[in-house]
Amino acid sequence: MLRPLLRPGYWCECWTRSSATGPRSVLLASIQTDSPSEATGWIRITVRTIASALDRDTAHEAWDWITYGYKEAEDALRSREAATFALTQQDTHIEWVIRPVIFLPLAHREARRLPACAEQFACPTTHKIARHQANTGTTD
16 A cells, blocks of 8 residues: 655744844754644753743743643644744743644655665765775775
């Protein structure tokens, strides 16, 4: 049986804006997940990691979302709606965004044979390693 090419999932991003980044938000991280609980889990882990560095009010807001607020986000995601969570402390604003998406799988990285076009692009790291090995005479 053939697997369908399209599959539903969730695209998660973490953006920040502060005096260090200027007026524009900067993407800190992004991941893809298969379920609303994986998506909110990523945010919950991240927020737990920074919670001890937050001021009292912001930490309280963070722990409220970690404990209860994520459930509302998961409900929105199950309804195919985007969900966000944001924290602001002093001049730093961090926002997590989760969007329901449809993924189109591309060439599998572990496939036995990659498409012919894959051979046209060389990995710069591989060339640096090969050049270093040639210069030093090592082969491992």
